[in-house]
Amino acid sequence: EKLGRSVGYQIRLESVMSPFTRLLYCTTGIILRRLESDPNLEGVTHVIVDEVHERSEESDFLLMILRDVLKIRPDLKVILMSATINAALFSQYFNACAVLEIPGKTFPVQQFFLEDAIEYTEYVLEENSPYSRPHKHNNAAPHYDGRTTGKGIRLSDVEEGVIPIRGASEPASDKIPDMNLSPQQLKLRYSHYSGSTLKTL
Template sequence: MVACTQPRRVAAMSVSRRVAEEMDVTIGEEVGYSIRFEDCSSHKTVLKYLTDGMLLREAMADPLLERYKVIVLDEAHERTLATDVLFGLLKEVLKNRPDLKLVVMSATLEAEKFQTYFSGAPLMKVPGRLHPVEIFYTQEPERDYLEAAIRTVVQIHMCEPAGDILVFLTGEEEIEDACRKINKEINNMGDQVGPVKVVPLYSTLPPAMQQKIFEPAPAPSREGGPAGRKIVVSTNIAETSLTIDGIVYVIDPGFSKQKVYNPRIRVESLLVSPISKASAHQRAGRAGRTQPGKCFRLYTEKSFNDDLQPQTYPEILRSNLANTVLTLKKLGIDDLVHFDFMDPPAPETLMRALEVLNYLGALDDDGNLTPLGETMSEFPLDPQMSKMLVISPKYNCSNEILSISAMLSEL
């Protein structure tokens, strides 16, 4: 079987459906997908798309991943926590399984760094067939990128030829607010402009709602009237893997929410931060998938050249590693300091993670996994929540803790 990982669930689902369609097979048979809470694969499946986190969980039950002959790590430039751990794990697996083929794919990869890490692996470049994308910058920095994004959507709808719009914003609240305001502004214009379908996209949206981004733009409200337009307002979930037919215009304010962890006070938070140049290129590329497009960057060209980092900072260097350490311990990796991370995390971050796990009773004083730790590692949750769930029957509060854990965890 061939496994192909994607960093996001919506990408794993949409890419697998597209491949099944191209191969003229039923999804879930020869081509399938596996994401959290949903496994659409069978004994017939030969090509399976899954999130990087799902492959990591499969490795906990089958450390050599013997069911797979080929593993493709797609969108490797995103450097998610799970992908970085998979790099180190698969590098070890390859030593014990010379028959396994590993393919690392990306559109904006630091190729030399990856080649060095994987012991001089061969590099193959596949030329893309992107259409040209015209880039526009603002003359002055925008005071309020949300208002600027809404204003740009309205201007495009009034002045530009037919074509759908993709707007990048940072989170659910901001996106829902923007959708309401865009609908209100355009509806107030009446029949002088075409109808719009404004569609939100973020990770906690139910899968059925996420699929609405693939629906066509509305028809003109009257015969011979102005064309309808679809407007997708999304987090960086739409930055990679997804091709939304009809997107001609991209609006990029230059921000996304990124996880930041302070090991000293043990607090992890999501902060709105500037994106990298690699992310900006990916966003612009969304406009040129099916026809020539335009990308409106709501920041100056000087900011792009001087202020944005070349690549996205790896998640492993800015995250709480307690769950990662628990996973590695479950996989039998005890020497964490010498585990082959592509970008090793700070020793202090690892020490704090070990301290937390010892305090929770998941590790003993020698750093070995306890029976409680074995059970906790089975949950795709932060260790604190896993511990709460495991011991809740003792305190006769399982129903309450289940509800609290469901509310606190990312769906």
């Protein structure tokens, strides 16, 4: 079925609906604007407010008006939904209305990082790719000039592990991004990954 028939939506400056629409998704601002011209929400049977715990001036004002509308329209069904709502607080505000709890289920979550995606997909970055790092043939430690390396790098950054000394064979600090690691340090950081993945990294 085409959008705008039974199900439609309305946001600011955009509306996809028709006289046949029975379920309308809209913003808080849209329903407040409708309440200005239709304070009793004639023709509306249900109002569902999702993520009601995300408090704002607009949403709180909407709940105030809906509570007043219920005094005139006791047949109107107002449904407040949230996964983290203080149910007792909102139930009390709406004259001790019924609370329906649907138990949720958590699923195990496993983390994957860029190096995992490269390893699993066997993706290989071409050497002439604009995203590849330029080759560095000089692995000697930089010459220090006073408190700098002579290349615009502060010596304190090297001492604190923010920037590695090229050619170092010991594991680098986690603060150092991959792009600043020497090939030896990159291999130490990702010791459980294949050579192809290391090359792409």
